[in-house]
Amino acid sequence: MKALTIKKVEFFMTGDSNAHRPRWAKYLNDIFTTNTICRITTEDDYVGIGGTITYAEERFDPSMMETGILYVPGLIGKSALDREAIWTWMAQRPTLVPLPAMSMIDIALWDLVGKYAKLPIYQLLGASRDQIYSYASTPLFDTNKEYIEYIETCIAEGFTAIKIHPYTIYEEDVILVDEIQELFAGKIKFMLDPDAQYSREEAYKMCKKLEKYDWVWFEAPIPDRDLEGYHYLTQHSHVPISCGGNTLTSLMDINNGIKAGAWTDVRADVTVSGGFTPMKKIVALAQANNMRCEIQSWGATLTQAANLHMMLACNNCTYFEQAFPYEPFEIGAKTVIRTDKEGYVHAPDGYGLGIEMDWDEIERITLKKYDSSTY
Structure with missing residues (x-):
């Protein structure tokens, strides 16, 4: 046998x-x-x-x-x-x-x-490193004050970057982004993810603002399938742009988006795109086009671990997405993945995923x- x-x-x-x-x-x-x-x-x-x-x-x-x-x-x-x-x-x-x-x-x-x-899986895939910088990925808050307090907590925790999930209402998000920039410019890096809720016009205006503020990337400004809209944004802005990573998930979908010139970065998820077997091809496809593949990892510990192994096996992903606060995402796991005081997450110990449930x-x-x- x-x-x-x-x-x-x-x-x-x-x-x-x-x-x-x-x-x-x-x-x-x-x-x-x-x-x-x-x-x-x-x-x-x-x-x-x-x-x-x-x-x-x-x-x-x-x-x-x-x-x-x-x-x-x-x-x-x-x-x-x-x-x-x-x-x-x-x-x-x-x-x-x-x-x-x-x-x-x-x-x-x-x-x-x-x-x-x-x-460990990242070595089975061909290890590139054993640690990677992480960014804190915000939940939705009700007020700007709560976002500000969250950012202050993240800085104290050692994070070097934060992805803002804003209100997804353009007029309110502009005020939030301006306030964050005024208070924290030069202290920590930022990304923005409005969950594909902007119109093309709103996305363009936000692009120009984030370009001016030198934010790390602009994720999911418009619906993922609006490849023409994405192409326009990438041609008229210098801020890195990606889709949300939850709609166009297959190798062929992502290849079509790349050929359409829709994004500067690829975004995908091992637990959504079919597992490691296709994901290693998606990462290679991005690399063949001289693009980053910024892998998402919001979710429970098993979701985080699978995506972390993929990140550590490649050299064209720059950040691990850390759902923070940690505890709601760690239910049922004895092994947890957390960011250290220098802003890194590390490969889990052990073979395979290295996660004990x-x-x-x-x-x-x-x-x-x-x-x-x-x-």
Whole structure:
């Protein structure tokens, strides 16, 4: 029998009804965060894990677990060593929203191989470094005063950059950006992410302001699919621009955006774009076009870890996205990823993802569970 032959697949749909529900835009109601975890056990008793996050208003989202279950019959008996073949097989299945569900499975397969090879995933991919600067990624606040207090806290924590999720109302965001610039120019770097809520005209005006203020980048100013609008912005501004990374997620989508001249930077996520298997190609595609691939990592610890390993395996990503405050994103994890006083995050210790889960806590917050061995 081939090593790492899959004998069991489990899914845990988790959500904490008592958890804080951070939003990232004013138009959203309270967000229910569902962390769906895939756990794969092999015939030789290796265990690999992967996860993906989904967000919804009013209730938890079962879609990733239900989609993941559709792949299980074809996974049993395959070897985690054959990740490219497995990924291609999953991509050929007639599921409606495949990539995030494929992501958690693919990540679990890479975790298995890392443990089998006794290597962390970033070294398995080809390590470029073992630490990277992080930026604090804000939740939505109700007032400018709260943003200012948050920035002051981040500076005290050691962060060297902060990405602002503003109100997503242009007139209010302009006032916020001006106040932040006046108070903190030269003290810390900033990025802006209005969650694709601006018109082309508003995005252009904000571009010119951020260009003047020398902010690091402008993320998701307009809807991701407005490639023509993005192209106009990149041609008429010097501030780096990327899409949001949640709509155009496949290798082909990103290739089309690059060919359209839509962005200066690529933005993608291991847990959304299909896992490590396609993500390493997305990173290489960006590099082939002399572009940064600024990988997002907002989410639970498993989401953070997968994206951190990808960042550490490449040299065209400059920052780790650190959801801060930390605690709401660490539920169910014994291993956590936090920024040090010099502004860096470091590779987790251990093989594979290097993340140890608190399975008793996971069971406590599990809303629905699937175990292939019981079917």
